[in-house]
Amino acid sequence: MNRQKNEQKQHQTVTKTIHIGKVPIGGGHPVVVQSMTNTDTRDVDATVAQIHKLEKAGCEIIRVAVPDKIAAQAISDIKKAISIPLIADIHFDHRLAILAMENGADAIRINPGNIGSDEKLAKVVATAKDKRAVIRIGVNAGSLEKDLRKKYGGPTPEALVESALRNIDKIAGMGHEELKISIKSSDVLDTISAYRMLSARCSFPLHLGVTEAGGLIPGTVKSSIAIGMLLMEGIGDTFRVSLTRDPVEEIQVAYEILRAVGLRNRGPEIISCPTCGRCEIDLFSIAEEVERRCREIERPLKLAVMGCVVNGPGEAREADIGLAGGKGVGILFRKGKTVKKVKEEYLLDAFWKEVEAFVNEERKEGNNR
Ligand code: SF4
Numbered sequence: 001m002n003r004q005k006n007e008q009k010q011h012q013t014v015t016k017t018i019h020i021g022k023v024p025i026g027g028g029h030p031v032v033v034q035s036m037t038n039t040d041t042r043d044v045d046a047t048v049a050q051i052h053k054l055e056k057a058g059c060e061i062i063r064v065a066v067p068d069k070i071a072a073q074a075i076s077d078i079k080k081a082i083s084i085p086l087i088a089d090i091h092f093d094h095r096l097a098i099l100a101m102e103n104g105a106d107a108i109r110i111n112p113g114n115i116g117s118d119e120k121l122a123k124v125v126a127t128a129k130d131k132r133a134v135i136r137i138g139v140n141a142g143s144l145e146k147d148l149r150k151k152y153g154g155p156t157p158e159a160l161v162e163s164a165l166r167n168i169d170k171i172a173g174m175g176h177e178e179l180k181i182s183i184k185s186s187d188v189l190d191t192i193s194a195y196r197m198l199s200a201r202c203s204f205p206l207h208l209g210v211t212e213a214g215g216l217i218p219g220t221v222k223s224s225i226a227i228g229m230l231l232m233e234g235i236g237d238t239f240r241v242s243l244t245r246d247p248v249e250e251i252q253v254a255y256e257i258l259r260a261v262g263l264r265n266r267g268p269e270i271i272s273c274p275t276c277g278r279c280e281i282d283l284f285s286i287a288e289e290v291e292r293r294c295r296e297i298e299r300p301l302k303l304a305v306m307g308c309v310v311n312g313p314g315e316a317r318e319a320d321i322g323l324a325g326g327k328g329v330g331i332l333f334r335k336g337k338t339v340k341k342v343k344e345e346y347l348l349d350a351f352w353k354e355v356e357a358f359v360n361e362e363r364k365e366g367n368n369r
Helices: 003-008 044-057 069-081 094-102 118-131 146-152 157-173 188-201 216-232 247-260 283-294 312-318 344-368
Strands: 018-020 023-025 032-036 061-065 086-090 107-110 134-140 179-184 238-240 268-272 301-306 321-325 329-334 337-343
Touching: 018 134, 018 179, 032 247, 044 061, 044 069, 044 247, 061 069, 069 086, 069 094, 086 094, 094 107, 094 118, 107 118, 118 134, 118 157, 134 157, 146 157, 157 179, 157 188, 179 188, 188 216, 216 247, 238 247, 268 283, 283 301, 283 344, 301 312, 301 344, 312 321, 312 329, 321 344, 329 344, 337 344
Parallel strands: 032 061, 032 238, 061 086, 086 107, 107 134, 134 179, 268 301, 301 321
Antiparallel strands: 018 023, 321 329, 329 337
16 A cells, blocks of 8 residues: 555544544544553643654544642643643542543543542533543543343443443533543454454444553553554544553554554654674664654655665665665665665764755755645
């Protein structure tokens, strides 16, 4: 599938459109990328600094944990310093949900299994209506309602879906329909099956994710399979890749998933070979550094970093900027044309100079159009 086709591909399952701050979710709008801070929300400076980094990486909505009153009040200062919408993540205490919205949270995420009685929920819903805040109903396998656990013998996909539907009815019945729903399990197959069932029975936007997915490798694999498969079926309006890592890496993985399934293209795509016995340059270091530098680039771009002349020139010629290694040297390509041969020690810098020149020229051309 070529890039243009990717960008034009439409999201299939049309859900109701809601807005978190200015960001539209559902209704066929582009799938939205989210993350969650891992700073202490009460530490406003640290939290704002992390949100700025995430924003730069492409995070479109941020969630922060609200464990107490001070954290809920800190939202007011955090909101003044950031430009993406903020979701307050609340457990156990409905008063924190209310306080978070009073302090400017654009949405709250509550877990119906632990927020308390219907009277408490009604107070939260009344504030959400008043403040025009979205409620994310976050059903989680780890905190499913007791009766459903008993009925289904555990947090099965059917139990998670029944919990979600029950709570949707409850909140919608209180007159609030600015809702999005997530049903999370740490099991990939259960996650897929639960979202498939829910999608067939609910028209509210769905937030996808595999909870407690693990570190970089297991978390990326689990999230890519579950989120990727659901997105390819047209299910899901927003998602978070959950990793036991710097959340900036969650955003990078999220955009790779979106690129792989042909839904969104952000930042450079790097084609690099795994190397083999034919490689005669230190390709790993070059590829790693190129990947690191690419985090600063927002526009779509195709780069190729290849080890030798077997597949190297072919891939490099297909890229906007490419390099193919030789014996202690590399050949640079730009839009299919050979630019020059460079000694290995100067290769990375020469390659990056070409990338920067290409991006700047394209920017100028764009401005002159
Ligand atoms: Fe090996 Fe060359 Fe293929 Fe890289 S491009 S994997 S070095 S044959």
